[in-house]
Amino acid sequence: MIVASGLKYQARELKIVGTRPLRPDGVDKVTGRARYGADISLPGQLIGKVLRSPHAHARIKSIDTSAAAALPGVKAVISRDDFADMAEEYAAAGELTINFRDVTRNMMAREKVLYDGHPVAAVAATSEAIARAALKLIKVDYEILPHVIDVIAALRPDAPLLHEEQYTEGVNPRPARPSNLAKRLEFARGNVEAGFAAADTIVEREFTTKPVHQGYIEPQACLASYSEDGQAELWTSTQGHFVFRAQCAKLLQMEISKIRVTPTEIGGGFGGKNNIYNEPLAIALSRKSHRPVKMVMTREEVFRATGPTSGGHVKVRLGATRDGRITAATAELSFQAGAFPGSSVAPASMCAFTRYDLENVRVIGNDVTVNRPKVAAYRAPGAPIAAFAVESAIDEMAKKLGIAPIEFRLINAAREGTQTYYGPKLGKIGYIETLEAARAHPHYRAPLGPGHGRGIATGFWFNIGNETTAALNINEDGTATLIMGTIDVAGGSRAAMAMMVAEELGIPFDRVRPHIGDTSSLGFNFITAGSRGTFAGGMACVVAARDAIEKLRDRVARIREVPLEAVLWKDGHAVPAEGSARQFAPMSLAEIAGQAGKTGGPIAGHAELNVQGAGPGFGAHIVDVEVDRQTGSIKILRYTAVQDVGRAIHPAYVEGQLQGGVVQGIGWALNEEYVYDADGILANPGFLDYRIPVASDLPFIDTVIVEVANPNHPYGVRGCGEVPIIAPLAAIANAVENALGIRFYDLPMAPPKVLQAIDEAAAAASKA
């Protein structure tokens, strides 16, 4: 069977897809048997630790590792001298683009340290205590430089410069002077000047958000073993073992075939495990010490040196006619990239207005380097920041025009055929259906208590496909082993894949055992990011299953001596085609599999695809809040997330994704932020002082799954994991505005900020 890029959607009766079986990885997780990154060990392993910069910005004058190397128990010490310098070379990593010149410098500082926590050297020793003692013996001579943390401050002409050779890309002519503005993007369509001229009302506002961390529970952990014949094995907690393999090979100048990466169970990633950190260091330490080397980050290292997402500054301008039609929209987004270029400003710019069918749009995105850790993808990278600004402005516009927020969105809603301002026309999408489902939900009409406020906001995310492989081995007893190349980032994609395979084969769900293969067992898979797991991974699994079914039919045709087209596959059996002259006794999968050895050998299906046709996802959120007027504390009373997921293969896990995204969005809106002191040192690198929401802060989060099938997937899947984090920031801000009559333009909406605004509003009212 030939499949170019995938299969189309076919509506049909389903037995397994859409049910809620227990996940294959569930028992091991609740009994503590599941093996995460830090659970993997090898005999004779060393412990690797990293020396990190205590300065936000400094030139490295010298590094003396001799005393550390001489400490008994220390088997290897590495620093910048152990890695080749890399030229500028771009590669995709998840939704963001990386540059190997920067990746090697982020992994191990070369000329300068650019943020508090930047790696400077690493040691491997026989115990963690010795490794820590060795770090203290490394002498680094720094020339401390002025630093810059804030994105607007970094754009000033007199701002401290992170990269002396950085001339803004994307502006013509090339600037005369280097600056912290790494790149300027522009997306435009129509004529915004004419659009604003045609508007009856204009809303123009500025918004800021703080950097927040992905907050995955499992810190990064890896184990590397480099053998004397130049082969390396790596176990690591990752969202993309093939991409990690490629990056390690590049950074260590090895051939790809000489590295095998085995992904461990992953304790959350949310985009934060798209990037290598300790992995090349562990391989380099193992190469130097001839021993396996294990490296486990502390939570503090996770906060100081991995993730977070950008803090952003967004200017929005909207024009609309009296009857509610948006005539023009512009935005300028400035994102902190951290120490190296490459923030999520590009996807954020593309998502900013792509919920609306607009004629005149211009979006400018600025990618700005500052003395903070290099940002990583975080669940719909950048889109929540853009949506916070745009959906707040949309709400304000709707109010000015006296149109209900959902109606205003419906008037302007993107639909099939809408031309985006960044390129493609939208295919079949479910934004209108999502808005209508939100409007029909009892929550939308429920009476509000005194002082309570309700907010609405919506989100859009592209979702992606990309390179994906799978293999399905039919076992001798008629069960099936599925080897997949996408990571189950804990959302339950193993269950979803096994369900689709079981549906295809017509056998019970528990007869399909899904397993995530290492990099030597399958062809290349792109990172599990962009909500592609169940869409692209599922496509590969279905293609592999159908490939196996073709082979099963072929065997039966030979056994029963009938033509191939006389054999159909139905409910786990090969059956004669209805009305065919060549009738025969049906054979079950187990019967065929039992004879496989005698009829041509083992049976397996394969898929090697570059999956296209991802279906964009849209969400509409409704939230009720109560604000304590004496303390400014905001309580979330009720929350409903409505989302078009195309098709929910396993509805319970889809609901879990929606709820999880909302929770992270609530944290972003109300509490979470990186706090730096005057010297650029992170003051809250731990979960006690970096406050993610806990159960006592959250209501039950209600979910409504809308299913507008993606025509480019056999089961209609769009992907669902990222959309739900986009809308909460604006939805909560809009709800607070409705409760207090005060709009907040800066996140987080922490109690002191809220109380100050309440007091100022009261003072202004009493004066008036």
Add this chain to the structure above:
Amino acid sequence: MMRLPWFKYCAPKSVAEAAHILAAEGRDAMLIAGGTDLLPNMKRRQQTPATLVSLREVPGLKDVVNGRGLTLGAGLTLNQVVNLPAVKDAYLALHQAAGQVASPHLRNMGTLGGNLCLDTRCLYYNQNEDWRRAIDFCMKCEGETCWVATSSKRCMAVSSTDTAPALIALGANVRLVSAAGEREIAVNDLYQNDGAEYLTRQPDEILTAVSLPDLAGWKSTYWKLRRRGSFDFPILGVAAAVRTAPDGTVLDARIVLGAVSSRPILTEAGGLLQGGKLSDEAIAAAGKKATSAAKPLDNTDLDLYWRKDVVSAFVGYALREIRGDDMSATRLRIMRQL
């Protein structure tokens, strides 16, 4: 992960034996009960005792004696304290304070005595060793300067115990036992306003019991402010205890603030209420008086001016609850629990 430094571990079987070990080991030894405060601190090398003297196997430290008043063993876990009907019935502020310390897991391990002796906290102190080295340490531990107030002669770390304000409002005493003898002091006298030397307990003394007076005719309450509804240390605690005549005239009142200084503060606001009724005006005046006593600094969560601003509101919540107003909706909203 962060690991503990090496230490010697002693598990004495009596208070006398524990006191003897403490006397012999001197300042290198520290007591450990639940360990929920000490062990993370040790991992961050904020404290590196050569010897840990465990109180877990000492009999009698979990005793509850219900006579005239109530005596609670210092080794009772916070959850055990929460679940004692005698505490809930007569000493509601303690019940509420103990029930809001940290999270359920930590309340299952942490003890009443441990919470009273809880180390003071500060953003410049509750960091690991490397972090603190990067700022050349601070006055509380190994350094010279208080980074919160660089001209300060004393450490400004914050008292973060929830149970102490409640017990001060309730007029409780603690018993301190050493090899040389034992003494009983008011909980209020257990503390001094110095973030580094925040306890008057001597290093060789063991806090063995908390004794509460008979409080017939009193009503008490504890209100805790923190960013999230569980897990966080207080950024303000207000404990109030009031005794009223049948006509509602206030005979005695104590209002105590936690987490706005290096020690719990017994304010003068209680005195203002004496002889009058708990009217809205009296409550507002008490709130204003209590606010003037609060001295929050920029070394814990959220803005310090805001933390001072909300004292008055919190004192109001507490006193209105004692007056008999239904504050359950506010309590649920602010503290996420009843």
